[in-house]
Amino acid sequence: MSMDNKISRRDALKRMGAAVVSGAVASSGLLSLASCEAKKSKRIIFYFTGTGNSLYIARQLAEENTELLSIPQMVKQGKYEFEADEIGIVYPIYGHMPPNMVRRFIQKANLKADYLFAVLTYGNRKCNAVEIWDEVSRQAGKRFDYIGTIIMVDNWLPNFDMNEQMKIDKHIPENLQKITADINGGQHWHEPVTEEERQQHQGFMQRSGLDPEVGFLIKSEKSFTVTDACIDCGICTYVCPRGNYELTSRGAKMSGDCEFCFACIQNCPQKAIQFRKSEDGSFPDGTEKNPNARYRNEHISLMDLKLANNQKL
Structure with a gap:
C-alpha cells in the first residue's frame, strides 16, 4: 500500500x-x-381588519412559515415590494367592495409569488364581491388564482343588532376548513356569482350613491360624533387604520377620510362615539339598530387591533 x-x-x-x-x-x-x-413554502398573508374578523381568518390560514402583515401598517411604512411562494389577502367587504385602503394597496403593491389567493369576509350578503375583487386586482396587474368568501358576524351597525348577530351559528369552522384545504392544496378557483347577486349589488349602488371606483370613503367628522361620555382613554386613536382620531383638551376629535370599518365606534368602551345624524337624509343616515350593542371578534384582543391599525408611531 x-x-x-x-x-x-x-x-x-x-x-x-x-x-x-x-x-x-x-x-x-x-x-x-x-x-x-x-x-x-413561504406564505405571506396581508389583512385589513376593523373588528377582528379578517385578522382571525388570516391567523387561521397561517402555517408555520407564514408572515402576517397588516395593510394599514404596510401603507404607513410605505412598503409595497413582497416576494414569497404564496401570497394571500384577507379583508372584509364593505358594500360588497374592498375597503378603499385595500384597493389602493393592491394598486401599488408588487407581489411576486407563484400562487395568489384572497378570502373575503362578510356578514349578510356577499353579492358579486368575488368578481369585484377579480376586476380590481386584474386592473392592478395581478391575477388571483383563488378567491373565496366566508360569512362572519355582521358588524354593520346601521342594520344589525350585534347581540343578535353573535347568537347566529354561521358555521365558521366548517367553512374555514374547506377554504384552508383549498388553499393548502393550491386550488385554482373563483367562487361562483349569480346574476341575482349582481343585480342586488347594482341596486345597492344606486341606493347608496357610492362611487364604484372608490367604495366607502366618507369624511369621519361628518359621520361620527363624540359625546360627553368620552373619558379620554385614547383607544380610538390607536384602532383607526387611518389615524383619524386625536386627543385634545376638549376630548377626542376626528377628521379625515373614513373607511367605515367601525373600529372606533365598536371598540369605544364608553360607547361615546356615535353616528352623526344625516340632516339631508343622504346615505348613511346615522341611524343604528342597537346603540347599546358592540362587537369585536371573540378571538381577537383590543391590543391585537391596536397593533394592526396604530398609525401613531
Missing part, C-alpha cells in the same frame, strides 16, 4: 464517528424531516 492511501489513527476515528452520526440521523428520520422543512 502506498503512503498516499494511509491515514492516521485519529483521522480514522473521526471518519468512524461521522459515519455513526450520519447513520443515526438517517435511521431516526431527522434527515428526511430536515429535508421536508427546507422545502416548506
Whole structure:
C-alpha cells in the first residue's frame, strides 16, 4: 500500500464517528424531516381588519412559515415590494367592495409569488364581491388564482343588532376548513356569482350613491360624533387604520377620510362615539339598530387591533 492511501489513527476515528452520526440521523428520520422543512413554502398573508374578523381568518390560514402583515401598517411604512411562494389577502367587504385602503394597496403593491389567493369576509350578503375583487386586482396587474368568501358576524351597525348577530351559528369552522384545504392544496378557483347577486349589488349602488371606483370613503367628522361620555382613554386613536382620531383638551376629535370599518365606534368602551345624524337624509343616515350593542371578534384582543391599525408611531 502506498503512503498516499494511509491515514492516521485519529483521522480514522473521526471518519468512524461521522459515519455513526450520519447513520443515526438517517435511521431516526431527522434527515428526511430536515429535508421536508427546507422545502416548506413561504406564505405571506396581508389583512385589513376593523373588528377582528379578517385578522382571525388570516391567523387561521397561517402555517408555520407564514408572515402576517397588516395593510394599514404596510401603507404607513410605505412598503409595497413582497416576494414569497404564496401570497394571500384577507379583508372584509364593505358594500360588497374592498375597503378603499385595500384597493389602493393592491394598486401599488408588487407581489411576486407563484400562487395568489384572497378570502373575503362578510356578514349578510356577499353579492358579486368575488368578481369585484377579480376586476380590481386584474386592473392592478395581478391575477388571483383563488378567491373565496366566508360569512362572519355582521358588524354593520346601521342594520344589525350585534347581540343578535353573535347568537347566529354561521358555521365558521366548517367553512374555514374547506377554504384552508383549498388553499393548502393550491386550488385554482373563483367562487361562483349569480346574476341575482349582481343585480342586488347594482341596486345597492344606486341606493347608496357610492362611487364604484372608490367604495366607502366618507369624511369621519361628518359621520361620527363624540359625546360627553368620552373619558379620554385614547383607544380610538390607536384602532383607526387611518389615524383619524386625536386627543385634545376638549376630548377626542376626528377628521379625515373614513373607511367605515367601525373600529372606533365598536371598540369605544364608553360607547361615546356615535353616528352623526344625516340632516339631508343622504346615505348613511346615522341611524343604528342597537346603540347599546358592540362587537369585536371573540378571538381577537383590543391590543391585537391596536397593533394592526396604530398609525401613531
